[in-house]
């Protein structure tokens with residue numbers, strides 16, 4: 001038997017390490033060490049229910065365990081073969097227990113491609129990763145494919161950057177491959193900083209080798225020799241596990257000099273960011289690695305021509321890179337068989353806010369937001385009504401209830417005034433004040449503006465002042481027009497994406513909930 005206990009940051013915070021230790025002790029007491037293996041996995045995904053555990057092969061899911069529950073689990077379930085019903089998942093709608101893990105809608109309706117190893121492997125074991133087809137994509141690439149074929153396969157997959165902008169990954173790689181240079185770099189953007197987003201952290205904590213494999217394949221495609229994972233220092237567990245993975249890969253000859261004896265060399269280091277949101281912007285991220293202040297610089301030249309230390313560089317997000325090994329192994333066509341015409345594959349979302357099932361979700365592109373919130377998310381707590389969903393964090397927008405049938409697709413989401421973003425989905429029920437929500441995101445952006453250019457630094461400050469007075473009941477009739485004019489000016493003239501998208505949340509609230517702004521100003525509500 002295997003006991004897969006969640007060891008993601010969320011479950012660590014709720015005490016899963018103590019439960020794990022208690023399990024070891026209790027198993028030893030009953031002399032079951034030979035028959036039961038306790039595996040600390042990365043984030044299982046159902047973050048709201050931790051500490052949680054899946055018993056294999058019984059297919060039983062236990063939630064909200066405490067140290068006090070352990071003796072009962074071991075004696076009843078492991079010794080007497082009677083699973084402990086009171087710790088099983090309870091459906092929020094029907095209030096009934098769901099005995100089997102695979103029957104829980106939160107898991108059953110997902111398509112875990114990027115998250116294929118979450119909750120199944122020990123992220124600190126390279127053997128576990130290899131046992132799940134790990135590094136087979138890299139082997140294929142190094143032994144059977146030319147660099148140009150790697151890029152062709154990436155283009156065939158149709159995968160687009162999962163960091164938010166959605167630029168085709170294969171095309172990005174082809175630009176860097178065309179530029180000759182003695183040194184080229186592959187960077188992984190793990191500077192996830194959007195409020196409500198935890199996809200990249202969870203992937204790094206659960207499956208760090210998948211990211212290393214993706215980076216090494218990217219390096220082979222563009223002929224790079226060095227790579228950096230830029231990870232915010234607020235992610236200590238992710239950093240620890242990635243470093244262990246790097247050391248393991250080096251020790252097996254899967255990273256470093258002469259990988260697999262093929263003559264190809266590539267190595268990866270971790271660079272810890274200090275938590276500035278703007279360092280998720282590619283030019284700011286590269287300047288930060290160079291030891292300079294993390295501020296964006298104008299483009300062109302683009303990083304594919306002159307990136308880190310002015311050398312050709314590609315920067316991909318964690319989620320994008322985690323898919324590369326499987327794309328190489330199964331082919332671009334396999335990946336593109338799922339999704340919509342212009343958005344292929346799957347997308348990972350961090351589902352949070354006023355929703356029953358908070359956690360990590362992966363669905364095929366083309367899935368409706370309604371299905372994510374209701375079928376997987378289990379709907380809104382306390383039988384309240386859904387008001388809107390904020391998609392894309394502080395650069396994104398809100399999508400009201402009557403647009404919930406929009407599907408996960410870069411272009412379709414943009415049509416309703418939001419962006420796919422990196423994948424934060426914040427659900428809001430009918431008691432949410434949308435003007436207050438817009439103020440929250442603007443406050444975040446204002447604090448995170450690096451201050452380099454006036455439209456962003458000063459413009460967002462003025463916008464925030466206006467929003468604050470509206471929220472406090474001192475709004476003026478001309479305020480809505482002022483906000484719109486400022487938004488237009490900031491979007492058109494800010495230097496980087498942070499400023500260019502800073503007004504998105506407030507504009508989308510104005511688009512869908514203008515009446516709430518007017519009620520604050522004219523009715524002083």
Ligand code: SF4
Pocket residue numbers: 278295296448449450451452453454456457494495496497498499500
């Ligand atoms: Fe800095 Fe904002 Fe200008 Fe970007 S738009 S460079 S964050 S001041």
